[in-house]
Amino acid sequence: MVAARLCLAKPAAGVMTMRHCPAAGSQATVRGVEGSDALLAARLAAGDERALAEMFDQLASSVYSSALRVLGNGSAAQDVVQDVFVELWGHPGRYDPAAGSLRTYLIVLARHRAVDLLRSELRRVARQERHYRLAPPEPAGTASDEVMAAETASVVRAAVQLLPDGQRRVVELAYFEGLTCREVATRMGIPEGTAKSRLRLAMAKLESALDRQLLEST
Amino acid sequence: MTAADWDPGALPAGLRERVMTASLLARGAGQPVPAVPAISATEAFARAADAFYGLLAALDERDWARPALRDLDVQGLTGHLIGVEEDIQRALAGDPAMAGTDHVASTQDTAIRQAGRSPALTMRDWRRAADRTLDQARARGGTEDGGDRIAVHGIRLPLDDLLVVRAFELWVHENDIRRCAGLDPSVPDPPVLRLMSDLAARMIPYAAARTGLRDRVDVHLVLTGPGGGTWDVTMGPGPDGQGTGQDVAIVTDAVGFCRLAANRTTPAELDSHITGDAGRAAEVLAVAATLALD
Secondary structure, eight states: OOEEEEEEOOOBTTBOOEEEEOOOTTOOOSTTOOSHHHHHHHHHHTTOHHHHHHHHHHHHHHHHHHHHHHHOOHHHHHHHHHHHHHHHHHOGGGOOGGGSOHHHHHHHHHHHHHHHHHHHHHHHHHHHHHHHHHSOOOOOOOHHHHHHHHHHHHHHHHHHHTSOHHHHHHHIIIIISOOOHHHHHHHHTSOHHHHHHHHHHHHHHHHHHHHHHHHHHO | OOGGGOOTTOOOTTHHHHHHHHHHHHSOTTOOSSOOOOOOHHHHHHHHHHHHHHHHHHOOHHHHTSEEETTEEHHHHHHHHHHHHHHHHHHHTTOGGGTTOOTTGGGHHHHHTTTTSOHHHHHHHHHHHHHHHHHHHHHHOOOTTOSSEEEETTEEEEHHHHHHHHHHHHHHHHHHHHHHTTOOOOOOOHHHHHHHHHHHHHHHHHHHHHHTOOSOEEEEEEEESTTOEEEEEEESSOTTSSSOOEEEEEEEEHHHHHHHHTTSSOTTTSOOEEEEOHHHHHHHHHHHHTTOOO
8 A cells, every 4th residue: 555645726616636645755734743753652652554555564673673682582582572662652642753753762762671671681680599599499391481591691791791800790799609798708708898899880880881781772 | 482483474363362361351352542531411412512612602793694504594503403403302201292392493492583683682591591401301300221211302312411412512513603703623532523523423223214225234333532432333234134244444533533433524535444245334324415414
């Protein structure tokens, strides 16, 4: 189907004539709506499921690609794509056409969702590693779970390697070896307060470094 | 799959269906956001009456004498509306004579009688007439099927639809008066506009039947802005009738579409975005313009 703007000449002698106006790029022609992205958003707000399908066909590839670069995992990237489109469908008013294109908006949204997902996964992996040290091993998860966990863990470990030695060691002992702050302090021969402050600093740097690294990679 | 081995042109199989399903579970197709509070048809008519009365109260002496519509000045147009309320009340009371009366001819005497009267008296009489209509409508109460069918002025509609038609008329004439008094046009509040948009969309097939549309057209109508929504309506002969259905999508703003349905703008003046057969879309808009909900 071809989108066209209707231009109807004034009725003359009861006969209505019609011509196609040359399309002004992708400009919308609905009152109060400027531009094709704004028109798509207005259609979404009106509950037009065809607009959602059109948007998916146009932009899902970019959204998926963006999420995949951050997560490195196709299954997780699909979750992000679903989250992003459900979010847009549920709250089209959060997109401001004046602030940028819909494509940019969705890609940024996908990156944020992917980073959130990754952080959540990192916390899960860290918790899991601590748990393994305290509890007997449970039956293995699915192959895809293990691949996901391995990939995310490797990203974390790489980021940890970039920390200053003192902070890196604290993180390794606390998160990878499962020691308490007191135990870390004893092992390193430093006051417990120093261990805690190094851990806080390290976590702040890790979050910042991971964000930057992830965003740069996209 | 990882980023390194992904083909940018391809999406995982089933992702589209999965996203569409999840989205439509979160919000059904056709449901506008932000959601508009549902109000009854009686409430819509009451709000339209209040808006009309508010305008009348703001007019000065000279405004009442301004030409408003056909051969009527503002006071005469208000008199016409008094006559309409009286006819509606008779129809609600079960008077079968109201079914075939003409909307303009049957109210013309009441309209003309306003000449020479104080505008304050005309305004008072209109308010009382509108309130009587509201009292009768409320006395009947709401029903799931929209209420008994009421026949008046050549139409036969469930009470709820009739009240929305009346809200339409009051809004349209309010804006007729605003225009001649040099005031900015008004827009119904979203819950009222939503009911008006819905009524106009649902009535298009009847208008198409009246105008004798030759071929079937499946219309995907998207009305943007507060009070809008999405409707799928089929016009023309049914699936077993002549011709094959053409799929046409029309996107326009809800207020503009209601103005079209009220015969206050033309398809040529209506900003719209069309997908599908432009000729069929033009036919649909021309049919909508014959609804004449004024």
